[in-house]
Amino acid sequence: xEKLSLFLxxxxxxxxxxxxxxxxxxxxxxxxxxxxxxxxxxxxxxGVFKSFDKAAWLALASRNIVLSERLExxxxxxxxxxxxxxADANLELKKDPELRACTNMCLKEVxxxxxxxVEIRHIVEFLYKELGPEKLGEYITTPLDLKVALHxxxxxxxxxxxxKLGETEDPVFFDELVEATGAKSIDYTDKMMCCGAGGxxxxxxxxxxxxxxxxxxxCIRQAGVDCIVxxxxxxxxxxxxxxxxxxxxxxxxxxxPILHYSQLLGLALGFSPYELGIEQxxxxxxxxxxxxxxxxxxxx
Amino acid sequence: MSEELLRVLKAAGLDVLSCMQxxxxxxxxxxxxxxxxxxxxxxxxARKNRVTVLSDDALWLCTTCYTxxxxxxxxxxxxxxxxxxxxxxIKEGFMLPEHRKISEMVVECGHAVPLDEETxxxxxxxxxxxxxxxxxxxxxxxxxxxxxxxxxxxDELVAEK
Numbered sequence: 001x002e003k004l005s006l007f008l009x010x011x012x013x014x015x016x017x018x019x020x021x022x023x024x025x026x027x028x029x030x031x032x033x034x035x036x037x038x039x040x041x042x043x044x045x046x047g048v049f050k051s052f053d054k055a056a057w058l059a060l061a062s063r064n065i066v067l068s069e070r071l072e073x074x075x076x077x078x079x080x081x082x083x084x085x086x087a088d089a090n091l092e093l094k095k096d097p098e099l100r101a102c103t104n105m106c107l108k109e110v111x112x113x114x115x116x117x118v119e120i121r122h123i124v125e126f127l128y129k130e131l132g133p134e135k136l137g138e139y140i141t142t143p144l145d146l147k148v149a150l151h152x153x154x155x156x157x158x159x160x161x162x163x164k165l166g167e168t169e170d171p172v173f174f175d176e177l178v179e180a181t182g183a184k185s186i187d188y189t190d191k192m193m194c195c196g197a198g199g200x201x202x203x204x205x206x207x208x209x210x211x212x213x214x215x216x217x218x219c220i221r222q223a224g225v226d227c228i229v230x231x232x233x234x235x236x237x238x239x240x241x242x243x244x245x246x247x248x249x250x251x252x253x254x255x256x257p258i259l260h261y262s263q264l265l266g267l268a269l270g271f272s273p274y275e276l277g278i279e280q281x282x283x284x285x286x287x288x289x290x291x292x293x294x295x296x297x298x299x300x
Numbered sequence: 301m302s303e304e305l306l307r308v309l310k311a312a313g314l315d316v317l318s319c320m321q322x323x324x325x326x327x328x329x330x331x332x333x334x335x336x337x338x339x340x341x342x343x344x345x346a347r348k349n350r351v352t353v354l355s356d357d358a359l360w361l362c363t364t365c366y367t368x369x370x371x372x373x374x375x376x377x378x379x380x381x382x383x384x385x386x387x388x389x390i391k392e393g394f395m396l397p398e399h400r401k402i403s404e405m406v407v408e409c410g411h412a413v414p415l416d417e418e419t420x421x422x423x424x425x426x427x428x429x430x431x432x433x434x435x436x437x438x439x440x441x442x443x444x445x446x447x448x449x450x451x452x453x454x455d456e457l458v459a460e461k
Contacts, residue, residue, distance in 0.1 A: 053454055109451045168366075
């Protein structure tokens with residue numbers, strides 16, 4: 001299915017609208033047909049809902065999926081959490097008739113039925129498979145002279161049994177998409193390690209979550225990069241706002257800029273840092289902002 | 301309760317005899333490096349059918365990164381099993397207040413992280429509609445979310461007991 005509906009989730013529209021705008025601008029520029037998905041709710045958040053109650057998790061996830069089935073469009077997610085939650089629910093409901101019947105009983109309450117007619121996509125996986133780094137490269141008008149620490153995030157590729165995006169210790173497909181923008185993906189220690197936010201840990205056990213984040217940040221700083229790139233607004237929030245909390249807690253002075261892939265791609269497609277919402281991050285790194293404004297104005 | 305523990309773990313594909321206690325899970329765990337989460341021990345407790353595992357706060361230190369599951373030499377779906385244990389723990393009433401709050405937020409407004417004034421302003425600066433095209437804009441959509449959660453008795457599950 002080439003038609004998509006853009007699933008926003010919670011953190012993008014309600015905390016980082018720059019990622020929403022960047023995604024819409026990029027999709028338009030790449031001539032990808034992605035409509036809104038009016039009335040969509042929380043995916044629901046896998047860390048809490050999937051950990052609490054399977055029926056409620058499947059009910060809310062399937063409602064979101066049915067909204068897109070009605071539009072006859074696959075769902076495009078821009079968050080690893082939304083991707084994991086919706087893709088897992090979609091898969092379970094498609095393969096387990098009993099579970100599907102149970103969920104449909106529940107959906108009947110609101111006049112809905114899960115039919116299993118759409119797929120769940122993630123923007124990184126979608127761009128890689130449907131366009132590929134080479135074709136994507138042809139759209140680039142502003143090659144980015146940037147060194148990037150790429151953070152895949154866990155639920156984009158794991159569990160590999162269900163994601164089917166290859167092995168999980170040293171994947172390369174996302175790096176290739178980053179490098180298609182002209183940026184260089186720099187290897188670093190513990191690159192595949194979790195950011196520490198998922199599974200309800202950021203909300204339920206903040207100190208432990210920040211300890212994991214600090215380890216990640218120390219490794220990234222050692223690699224000497226210009227910014228971190230991710231494809232998950234929850235990782236984004238952890239790296240961005242969490243960095244300030246880490247500084248407060250550990251007396252560190254991290255100020256590593258953080259971009260969602262849509263924002264990185266947006267820069268390379270010629271959009272300004274302002275319209276991509278990069279300045280709206282909690283981390284304000286003036287040096288980096290000046291640099292991407294120069295790149296965007298063709299001065300570098 | 302203990303019978304249910306075994307039944308649920310079996311349904312999740314956790315064969316209690318297949319774990320050889322090698323510790324690859326614990327050695328791979330990004331949380332366990334710093335915290336009290338010892339995945340190998342949780343598996344051992346679970347397979348010995350000790351329901352005390354359900355009250356163990358360490359269950360909630362897992363970020364669900366799936367590294368243990370990916371690396372398990374016996375292909376035990378460890379993270380999936382841990383989620384099953386969490387669901388049992390919730391049934392038994394073990395729920396962190398922060399998680400209760402997030403659940404209530406979803407019941408109230410359809411989002412785990414709701415819109416705030418600061419973000420509305422940021423949206424306007426970008427030329428976006430201040431209210432996004434989600435459940436927040438459509439009262440009938442919010443009603444659907446609430447009806448579904450009620451049908452699953454989720455509101456009762458997360459209500460303070």
